[in-house]
Amino acid sequence: MRTWKTKKEFKKLFIEKAEVLFEKNVKELSHREVYQIIATMIKDLVSDDWIQTEKIYNHKRVRQVYYFSIEFLLGRLLNTNLLNCDMEELCRSALQDFGFDLEDIFPEEPDPGLGNGGLGRLAACYIDSMAALQLPGHGCSIRYQYGLFDQRIIDGQQVELPDAWLRNGFPWEIKKSDKAVDVRFGGHAYMRPGKGGALVCVHEQYNTVRAVPYDVPVLGYQNRTVNTLRLWKAEYTRENMYGQLRYGDYRKALQYKDQAQQISRFLYPNDSTYEGRKLRLMQEYFFVSAGLQSIMRHYKKHYGSPKLFDRYIALHINDTHPALIIPELMRILMDEEGLSWEDSWRITTNSVAYTNHTILPEALERWSIPMFQELLPRIFLIVDEINRRWLEAVQQRFPGQEDKAREVAILWNNQVHMASLAVVGSHSVNGVAKLHSEILKINTLKPFYTWFPERFNNKTNGVTHRRWLIESNPQLTELICDTIGKDWVHAPEKLLALEPFGNDAAFRERLAEVKQKRKEILAEYLHKERNITLNPHSIFDIQIKRMHMYKRQLLNILHVYHLYRQLVENPGMDIIPRTFIFGGKAAASYGEAKITIQLINTVARLIDQDYRAARKLKVVFLENYNVSLGQKLFPAADVSEQISTASKEASGTGNMKFMFNGAITLGTMDGANVEIHQEVGDEHSVIFGLRADEVQRYYQEGGYSSWDIYNSDADVRRALEVLEENPMFGQLREALLDRNDEFFVLKDFKSYCAAQQEIERRYRDTEGWFRSSTVNIAHAGHFSSDRSIQEYADEIWNLDAVKI
Ligand code: GL5
DSSP: OOOOOHHHHHHHHHHHHHHHHSSGGGGGHHHHHHHHHHHHHHHHHHHHHHHHHHHHHHHTTTEEEEEEOOOOOOOOOOOHHHHHOHHHHHHHHHHHHTOHHHHHGGGSSSOOSSOOOOHHHHHHHHHHHHHHTTTTTEEEEEEEEEEOOOOETEEEEEEEOOOOTTOOOOOOOOEGGOEEEEESSSSEEEEEEEEEGGGEEESOEEEEEEEEEEEEEEEEESOOOEEEEEEEEEEEEEHHHHHHTTTTTTHHHHHHHHHHHTTBBBBBBBSSSSSHHHHHHHHHHHHHHHOOOOOOHHHHHTTGGGGGGHHHHEEEEEEEEETTTTHHHHHHIIIIIIOHHHHHHHHHHHHHEEEEOOOGGGGEEEEEEEHHHHHHHHHHHHHHHHHHHHHHHHHHSSSSSSHHHHOOOEEEHHHHHHHEEEEETTTTTEEEHHHHHIIIIIIHHHHHHHOOOOGEOOOOOOOOHHIIIIIIIHHHHHHHHHHSSSSSOOGGGGGGGGGGGGHHHHHHHHHHHHHHHHHHHHHHHHHHHOOOOOTTTSSEEEEESSSOOOTTTHHHHHHHHHHHHHHHHHHHHOOOOOOEEOOOOTTOOOHHHHHHHHHHHHHHHHTTEEEEHHHTTEEEEEOOOHHHHHHHGGOOEEEEEEETTTOOOOSSSHHHHHHTTOOOEEESTTHHHHHHHHHHOOGGGEEOSSOOOHHHHHTTTOOOOOHHHHHOOOOHHHHHHGGGGSGGGGGHHHHHHTTOOOOOOOHHHHHHHHHHHHHHHHHHHHHHHHHHHHHHHHGGGGGGGGHHOOOOOIHHHHHHHHOO
């Protein structure tokens, strides 16, 4: 393969690619075409290393991990990959010679629609860190044709448009048709005596869906490691189609074809319908089965006997969506490799490890047994047997205690309980922040913890500082390097060396300049691209995350309205101008979250149109929040809003991205906020509200009376008046008062207002503020995903780094 290492070679190849790909000379190229050419060139550039990496893994027969996740929210890859192969400056300068500015090229890349929120973004950070640490680890997921949705705000309301992110192709992927595998759905499965009398499974009359892999290279940070993210696309098979046509059943044949193609069409099919849920279950089995079959095939070719599978292979499941990997591995080992149940079970549980990402009951997956059985008859037989053996063990230990069995059953109440399957079938169960891992032990998964205390552990989340600091905030990166050198780039915990500079006036001044600059960059961008005007001299107070009642965007906007009312009554009130920025998508079927967006936009308009307030306050709801917009917002933030109801946010990862960029956390003692607070202390973060144990106690006691607060607190009463503006908002008022405020918005209102005043007080003390900002950056290193992944590798996967 011809590739480039110098600017001259780059330019020569660039010209050739322009001809081959677009039949154009350089002057005629559009920005999008330039992006496509460079992406293709990078893929060519790293292809030798990619092949080499795999060769070394195979040759040395190293232990490898496969990270199964139903989402990988990658973000744009061009900048990241240029940084990783250390070609950014060369590329920038070559393009300049051609008359292009690299900064104009980056926005041409659409954000891949392969994820929706924190869980998917975490998976993307984790594969980045695996490659950076030279760990043999790969991702496995689905190649969705459409992402979540493109969010538009029309008349203040969210409107969902299709996110056809693949419209112009995805230049980072390579289709591997020869590595396709078949996945079976439906039909009948039963056991019958085979040779020597042992029972064997017969599975017949099933449909076959072809899974075709598309591989995306995952580049290590300037270290030549190139791992793989394998994305599966679903296709129909001609054989299956013709099979049905042979019997003259056109309707069935077309139905099959359509259903097969549906599997990888949408991220998040609407699960409020039976058809939607069925499709989601098909997606889960589809990528798990395809991934595992290809792993097994590769393993047997290079490593040998399936009996040693668990010595060489670790399988990680990111939440329960890939938990069918447990019965699927059992199926492959027994039905295809001829191993016994006992050997297969030992290998399976030794291979699989499970991370839980939520305690919200509605998010714990359960499938109806009839649907499961119809779609996956062979897998159901195996789950049924796992459940039978497991309950037998429970009965032996607690004879006659039905309730013990009920608590831990995998099949119960006509449902398959996926979290129970995941815990029983794996050797490690972890939460994603210290508090969350404790809640799993004492609450959500308590009965399992009593059984398998040794399985439970914590792995606090992390984010890749390469994307979230180095790539997103070059100004801050330069300041840090000028101040403490570059060691931290490879060892982010060394950011700690920055802490003493919080006491250095010259450093603080430069830090303030960087923050100001980043606020101006954001303001300019929003002005140019979205016609939004911000005052870059106001405090930028930002809440960006999925819209959810437990995340309490409602608390934030009620406080803004409270401030607004104060200003109206007292226009001379001395407050520092404040810009409240919101961004996030609400699930299409989540009424209250969508109304909250409308409320935010209503308050925004109210303030804009009132001269008494508009000089001091500004509210913006940014349409279509995604990874690339996030990369502009985190560097510009002064205040990081992390205000979920304590105990509800498993970890949060936005909180860490803000911290890397020197924002101050305004948060509850929830998720990883607790550990951020532990790192920086009361002096450098602002904490408010009920604690997790208090929230849990209220729940046990049937809640609290929000009416009492309403009746006794005039500020609360006044703030709620905004909900009388529009009959739509009545639903929110009802949730807060008549449905007893499940998320403690009114209960925490007073203490949130006080915390906001505290933020303002601290901001007035510029010296103290930037000292706090420095301390936050210095302690952010702990929240690098490199730290998290090293812990996974050492404590769960038992994986060593491999030099390439
Ligand atoms: C989530 C949690 O809600 C977040 O608190 C957590 O940071 C994230 C990654 O561990 O996982 N669970 C989940 O289903 N989504 C999340 O963001 O989407």
